Structure formats: structure tokens, C-alpha cells
Amino acid sequence: xxxxxxxxxxxxxxxxxxxxxxxxxxxxxxxxxxxxxxxxxxxxxxxxxxxxxxxxxxxxxxxxxxxxxxxxxxxxxxxxxxxxxxxxxxxxxxxxxxxxxxxxxxxxxxxxxxxxxxxxxxxxxxxxxxxxxxxxxxxxxxxxxxxxxxxxxxxxxxxxxxxxxxxxxxxxxxxxxxxxxxxxxxxxxxxxxxxxxxxxxxxxxxxxxxxxxxxxxxxxxxxxxxxxxxxxxxxxxxxxxxxxxxxxxxxxxxxxxxxxxxxxxxxxxxxxxxxxxxxxxxxxxxxxxxxxxxxxxxxxxxxxxxxxxxxxxxxxxxxxxxxxxxxxxxxxxxxxxxxxxxxxxxxxxxxxxxxxxxxxxxxxxxxxxxxxxxxxxxxxxxxxxxxxxxxxxxxxxxxxxxxxxxxxxxxxxxxxxxxxxxxxxxxxxxxxxxx
Amino acid sequence: xxxxxxxxxxxxxxxxxxxxxxxxxxxxxxxxxxxxxxxxxxxxxxxxxxxxxxxxxxxxxxxxxxxxxxxxxxxxxxxxxxxxxxxxxxxxxxxxxxxxxxxxxxxxxxxxxxxxxxxxxxxxxxxxxxxxxxxxxxxxxxxxxxxxxxxxxxxxxxxxxxxxxxxxxxxxxxxxxxxxxxxxxxxxxxxxxxxxxxxxxxxxxxxxxxxxxxxxxxxxxxxxxxxxxxxxxxxxxxxxxxxxxxxxxxxxxxxxxxxxxxxxxxxxxxxxxxxxxxxxx
Numbered sequence: 001x002x003x004x005x006x007x008x009x010x011x012x013x014x015x016x017x018x019x020x021x022x023x024x025x026x027x028x029x030x031x032x033x034x035x036x037x038x039x040x041x042x043x044x045x046x047x048x049x050x051x052x053x054x055x056x057x058x059x060x061x062x063x064x065x066x067x068x069x070x071x072x073x074x075x076x077x078x079x080x081x082x083x084x085x086x087x088x089x090x091x092x093x094x095x096x097x098x099x100x101x102x103x104x105x106x107x108x109x110x111x112x113x114x115x116x117x118x119x120x121x122x123x124x125x126x127x128x129x130x131x132x133x134x135x136x137x138x139x140x141x142x143x144x145x146x147x148x149x150x151x152x153x154x155x156x157x158x159x160x161x162x163x164x165x166x167x168x169x170x171x172x173x174x175x176x177x178x179x180x181x182x183x184x185x186x187x188x189x190x191x192x193x194x195x196x197x198x199x200x201x202x203x204x205x206x207x208x209x210x211x212x213x214x215x216x217x218x219x220x221x222x223x224x225x226x227x228x229x230x231x232x233x234x235x236x237x238x239x240x241x242x243x244x245x246x247x248x249x250x251x252x253x254x255x256x257x258x259x260x261x262x263x264x265x266x267x268x269x270x271x272x273x274x275x276x277x278x279x280x281x282x283x284x285x286x287x288x289x290x291x292x293x294x295x296x297x298x299x300x301x302x303x304x305x306x307x308x309x310x311x312x313x314x315x316x317x318x319x320x321x322x323x324x325x326x327x328x329x330x331x332x333x334x335x336x337x338x339x340x341x342x343x344x345x346x347x348x349x350x351x352x353x354x355x356x357x358x359x360x361x362x363x364x365x366x367x368x369x370x371x372x373x374x375x376x377x378x379x380x381x382x383x384x385x386x387x388x389x390x391x392x393x394x395x396x397x398x399x400x401x402x403x404x405x406x407x408x409x410x411x412x413x414x415x416x417x418x419x420x421x422x423x424x425x426x427x428x429x430x431x432x433x434x435x
Numbered sequence: 436x437x438x439x440x441x442x443x444x445x446x447x448x449x450x451x452x453x454x455x456x457x458x459x460x461x462x463x464x465x466x467x468x469x470x471x472x473x474x475x476x477x478x479x480x481x482x483x484x485x486x487x488x489x490x491x492x493x494x495x496x497x498x499x500x501x502x503x504x505x506x507x508x509x510x511x512x513x514x515x516x517x518x519x520x521x522x523x524x525x526x527x528x529x530x531x532x533x534x535x536x537x538x539x540x541x542x543x544x545x546x547x548x549x550x551x552x553x554x555x556x557x558x559x560x561x562x563x564x565x566x567x568x569x570x571x572x573x574x575x576x577x578x579x580x581x582x583x584x585x586x587x588x589x590x591x592x593x594x595x596x597x598x599x600x601x602x603x604x605x606x607x608x609x610x611x612x613x614x615x616x617x618x619x620x621x622x623x624x625x626x627x628x629x630x631x632x633x634x635x636x637x638x639x640x641x642x643x644x645x646x647x648x649x650x651x652x653x654x655x656x657x658x659x660x661x662x663x664x665x666x667x668x669x670x671x672x673x674x675x676x677x678x679x680x681x682x683x684x685x686x687x688x689x690x691x692x693x694x695x696x697x698x699x700x701x702x703x704x705x706x707x708x709x710x711x712x713x714x715x716x
Contacts, residue, residue, distance in 0.1 A: 041713060083518045083590070086680070093680040094687070238713060246706040253699030260695060264688025265490060268593060276594035276677075277586075286636065306455045320448050327444075333437045373463050377456055384452035391445025395438045 003222065005234040007035045032219065038237035039244055040225035042414050046120075047223070048251035049113040054211060055252060056106035061204055063099040064148075071151065073197035075190040078153035079278045097267035103145050104270045105259045107293035110138065118331075119352055120228060121340040126221040128332040133214040135328050137207055142294070142325075144203040147196040149291055150188070154275030159288045161188040161196070167301070170315040187281060227413045228340025229406055236410035287370050295367030296360055297321050299379040300386065302371050320383070327390050334390065337398040339406065347401040351393055359385045472623035476616055478608070478633040480600035483667065487674060490689065493682055494675055496528040501654050502672025503527060505665050508652050509645050510588065511542070513580060516566040518589035519676050526679060534562050543567040581628040583641035592670070593677040599670050601634065606666035608634040609644040 009030040011017045020027055030036045070089050072081040085092035114134070117123055123131035146164060150157045165182045169175040184191030222231060231237055238244075262269065270292060274285050290298055304317035342349045359382045366379035407413035486495040503524065506516070521538040529537065544557035545567045560567055569585075570576035576584045592598030612624055612631040616638075625631045629639040646662045654660050675681070 080518070087518065087523075093684060097684075242709050243713070246702070246709045250699065250702040250706045253695060253702045257692065257695050257699060260688065260691050264684055264691060267684070273594050273596055273598065276590040303452055304455060305459055306451075308451055316451070323444065323448065327441070330437055330441060334441055336438075373459075373468060377459055377463070380452045380456040380459070384449040384456070387445045387448040387452075391441040392449070395441065 002031065002036070002219070003038045003231065003234070003237065005237075006031070006038050007239060009034075009036055032215070033245070034241045035239040037219065037222075037240040038231070038234070039223050039240050040231055040236060040410050041238045041243075042225050042227065042410050043223065043244070043247075044226050045251065046112065046116040046226075048248055049109045049116060051248045052109040052251060052255050053106065053113055055255070056102060056109055057204070057207060057211065059102045060099065060106060061208070063095050063102060064201075064204065067095055067099055068201060071197075073151065073194050075153060075193050075279075078151065078193060082152045094263070097263045101259065101262045101267060101270060103148060104291070104293065105255070105262070106141065107145070109255070110141065111293070114138065115357075118356070119342040120224060120226060121335060121337070121342070122224045123332045124335065124340050125332065127218075127224060129217040129220075130214060131332060132329060133210055133217055135325070137210045137214060139325065140203055140207045140210065144200060144207065145291065145293065147200040147203070149275075150193065150196045151200060152275060153193060153279045155277045155279055155283070155285050156272045156275040156288070158188055158279035158281065159285055160290055161192060163288050164290070165192075167318045167321075170312065170318045172315070188279075224340065225410060226341060226343060227407055227410060228344070229408075229410055229413065232409050233411070289368055292364070292368060295365070296363035297324060297367070299363040299367035299375075300324050300383045302367075302376065303379045303383040305376060305380075320387075324383075324386060327387075331390065331394075334395050335398050336395065337401060337403065339403040344404045344406055345397075345401055346404060347397045348394075351389065351397060355385060355393070356389050359389065472616065472620035473637060475619070476613075476623070476633055476638055477636070478604070480597045480604040480634060481607075483600055483603055483670075485599060485671060485674070487671070487681055490685065492685055495671065497656055497658075498668050498671045499527045499675050500529075501656065501658060501664075502668035502670070502675075504654065505646075505652055505669040506588070506672055509665075510669065511566070511569065513569055513576075513585040513642075514588045515568045515570075515585075516589050516676060517568060517587050518565070519679075520563060520565045521560060522562040523679060527675070531562075538562050538564065541567065543569055581641050585642070588673055588676065590677045592674045598677070599674045602673055603666045603670040604634040605632060605640075606644075606646055606669070607663060608632050612638075 009020070009024075009027040011020045011026070016026060019025070027036075067085065070081065070085045070092065072078060082096065085096050087093075089095070117131060117134070146160070150161045161183070165179050165188070168178040168182065171178065180186060182192075183189075184195055225231075272289065272291075289295075298321075301317040301321040304313045304320060307313050308316055337345060337348070339345055342352055362382040363379060363386065366375045366382065369375040486493060486498070506514075521534055521541075524534050524537060525531065538560040541560050543560075543566075545560040545564050547556050547558040548554065549556040570579065573584050592602055595601045609630060609632050616631075617624055623638055625639045629641055630643055631638060632640045646665050649659075649661045651662075652660045652665060658664060678684075
């Protein structure tokens, strides 16, 4: 579906005409990311991060496929095969650093993309399905990143695999068998390394499939925008190409500058030194920490220090950690405010900037710190706020808040009320209004 | 219904976290956790300026050669360098013949087989060989070193926080334990065969001070071989063994960033020009 004023693809060249009648692939691309996709004209730079996430996925796929040509998923040689890539493969150091830092930057842009969605309530009708697919992609990314971190078979790889699969052993009765099944043994070894490699190669393509669905679902209602007001007339939109391809091109340049600064000048800044020590099942590192992008969840996991009657603290931590992500699936039905954008929601805005954002940053910091006081107590406060924010505070503010007046249209928001009244135009607004 | 369940779940998790916080807080106040010896006495590495630091950093070839000499004459008796091959030494400025000679005269033989009987044998290393291991296996390594296995040094400067400074600090950091340590943490005093070093994670190191005094190594280039100089040189050498492509990385990085900067400026200009019409009215 698209807006009635969307430009239609008209092939000029006979070859393209021939192709268009048989396999309209150029038409598909034109309507997806070309001039045939009308997009609100008022998108800010936060709307760059969807395209950037797709680009980061491409970097990971391409570098990963080449790395897999040189890597050996076998416990006795895996570590040395990574060093072989770093030392003897032409440009291998660049591939590996691009892939390792690429994972971090994939998470950076995806986190910004998610928080963009949270602030501008991009999860609300009619865009729930985009949000749900996005959470699925996020979960797949976490699984893929975790398994990728195991492959170099350093100390953090080994002990990370042991701790994370050990989480499943907290589940009563079936927990231990699940851990054994995941690892293919009682402790991480060659069987675990092999299956993690296999899945680490498979899951990115599952992610790619979900991204296609995510973008498809996006093209049904069209992109949201910072005002949260629906598109009403043609003057509210611009064609994706050239307007947003140009803007995304600039955003991509800035992204690549920062990313390459890390790849070429501080490639190990985001990793842990212990992963340059070969895996040793007999020597436990002083602090086992996952990669930085898991720290907030790791802090929630470790915040539960007391058993709740018959439920052990460890199981509570595991349940809470999974709940902290799964609750995002229910967001479209927890936030009932008719107004989408946080810009027009005074109360929501306060809780977002002074509650949720500091809370997540504090959780991230505590998750990377040793499991000692005062970090545990701080992460207990932050975790308590995290759950309260989404499950208690958000539904309540949706009910009691008095939103600020919305602009009449996107055009009015951009050009001021001097613009032609948007509502006056004839029946082009085929979408139901949000309010 | 969704909101009711969510409210109850939120109440449960948040509530129990607050209860845990209070109980943990009471425990924290009533019995504050004891300070550990590591927390009180472990030092951060001393900060040294290295020629390979920074965006334009380059290895100092003469220093790498001196560091290699320290490794060869002091460290290599116990520590392996199993990721590095003799041929890699050409990057330090040795020519092919010099590398051949270094390999051929290496104190440890490379494992081989007797071409006639197929029995295990040894031969002089070739440039294509990795540095031969000083011990046959971990058991032999532990037996010869007071039950501590000397770690491989290939990646040491990347396997520790602030690795190059760490190696330098560790090598020059041996000292007598302070009276305060003896008084407050008698358990952290060096035991038999251990040596106090405030830069080592648990303060007690099985390795005896390897750089024993000035003039231990006679540098070919005439540099005065003080303990401090030898520690710096070997730390620089181990930075090269851990990251032999450091110079390629930095020079290609500069080219990449230069290219991207120009591309980004052009992208910004085309973005502004394409949008000029839309921004105006």
C-alpha cells in the first residue's frame, strides 16, 4: 500500500519495459526505497538509524562470510586460526577488527533505533507489527552476537558460554538437560563450538529475512514522524529518493567515520583483554563479563540476590532478564495514550529523559562492574525503576496525562500555520487518524 | 487485562528488588565487606610514551631489535612466542640472511622426525618455523618453574589492560612488600618461591625478577642496557609480537578516514542542496 500521490515507476528503456512485464524487480525497489515511496518531510536525524542498522547488518554479513573462509571451528585450533587471520591472511586484521567492532556498532545503532521508537511511540497503531518484528530481530541479534563471541575461543569466550548457558540450568527440572543440549556436553567444548559456529552463520540470514518483513510491514502504513501526526496530503511527504537517500548518505558517512576510527585506531577498546588468552577450563577469570551491549541485562540478572520463598534468586534473575526484553512486546497495549510523539507528552517526556535513559545507562555501567557493592545495590534501584517504568508508570501516565496541542498537519509543523490548511484537501487521507 | 497482568508483574519484580535492596543494604551496613589486599595495594601501570602510540605511531625498529635481543637472551629460556615465526623478524629490519642465521643459531631446536627411521628428532629451526617451545608440555613447564606455567608472550600486551605499560611496569616493579601489607594482610605476603610485585593481579608472582641488573644484555647498537631500558625495549617488542600489523592499520586508517571525511562533506553538501527547496517554504 502507498499513498495515492506516490510516483509510479515508468520504465523508459525497452529492456526495463521488457523486464517490468516479466519480473518487476526495478519497480519493487523503486516503490521500496526509490521515488515511489512517499515519506514524511519532517523526519529528524533519529530516523537515519533504521538504514544504518541495515548497513551494519551488511557489514557483518560480508566480513563474516570472508572470515569464515579462514576460521577453523575446532576447539584445539580455533584460537590459533583467529591469530592466523590477524597475522597471515591478507587484510585479515582489518576484516576481523571490522567484524568485531561492527557487532558493537550494530548494537549502537539498533539501540538508538529502539529508543527512537520508544520516545516517538513508533510502536503504536497502525505500526505494532513493525515493532514486534523489531524485537524479534533484536533477540536474534543478541543470540548471534553471543555465539559469535564464543568463536575465538579465548577465556571470555569459554567462560561467557559457560555462564550464559548456565542460566538455563536455573529452570527447575528441565534446566540442566537444556544446558547439556545447548552445549552438546556438560561444559563448553568442541561440540558447543561447532554448533555455535553453525548457528552463528545461520542466524544472520534469519535476521535478514526478518528485516525484509520489518521493512515490508513499514511500507503498509508508511514511516512515522517526529510529530506523530498522520500524513494527510501530498505536501506532507517527499519522495524517499532523492530526499532521504541524500540524508541517509550523509548519516552513513558520519557513522562510518566513527566506526572506522574504532576499527583502525582503537580496535580493542570495546573488547576484553582476557579474550586474547586461549580458553582454559581450569582457570576462571577474576571477573566474567559479557560484551558491553549485554551489560544492562547482565545487571538485571545479578540484581536479584535473595530467594523469593521457594523461587531461588538465580531463577528470579533469569526470569527478570528475559522479562526485561519480552515486556517490550506488550508495549503497544501498555501505552494507551492517543498521542504518539513524546514531544507533545509533557509527563511521558519527563519520565523518559529523567527516568528511563539514566536508568538504562546506570544498568549498563553496573553490568560491566564487578558483582560487589555498591554496584549491586545501584543496579537493584535501576532494575526496579526499569520494570516500574514500562509496567506501572507508562500505563498510568497514558491515562492521566494531558497532552499538549498537536499541529494540524506535518506541513504546518514544518512551515508554521501560514501553510495551506491540510485538512481542507480532498479525501486523500486514506489512513485513519491516530486520535 | 494486559495492563492488569503487567501491573502485577511489574509490582512483583520491582517490589522484590526493593526488598532485596533493603536486606542487602542492612547486611552492607551491619557487616561491611572487608577490603582486599589487591584493592589496597594493586597499582595501575606506569604510563610511558611509546613511539607506536597515537594516530601517527610507528614502531622504533632499533628498539624492537633491542627488545628482541632481551627476549632472546632473557625471556626465551622459559616463555614461548608461539604465534610468531622467524620470518616475521624481517619486519624488525633484519634481512633474509640475518633471519636465517637467527633461526639456525636459536638455542632451542625445532621438533622434527628422522627421515630414515621416522622417529622423533630435532633440527635447527628454519625461517618458516614458529619460535620453538622451550618446554615439551605444560607438565614439564610447571615442573621446571615452581609449579607455575610461564605464559606464552605472543599476545601478552593485548591480553592485559594497558598491556605495553603493564609489561614495562611489571618488569621494573619488583619491590619488597611494605610493612603495612605485612601488618594488614599477612596472607598476601609472598610465600615460598613467590615474589612481591604491586603490578601483578594478586601481588605475588612466581617469576623471579628477570632483569637483574644493568648490563645484563650487551646491546649491539651501543645503547646502555639499564634495567629500565631493557624493560622498555622488551615491552615494545612484545607490542609488535601482539600486533604486527599496527603500522599498516594506522596508515590505512588515516587514508580511510581522509576518504570518508571528503565523502561525508560531499554527502552533506548534496543533502543540503537537494533539500534547499523544501526547507525554504
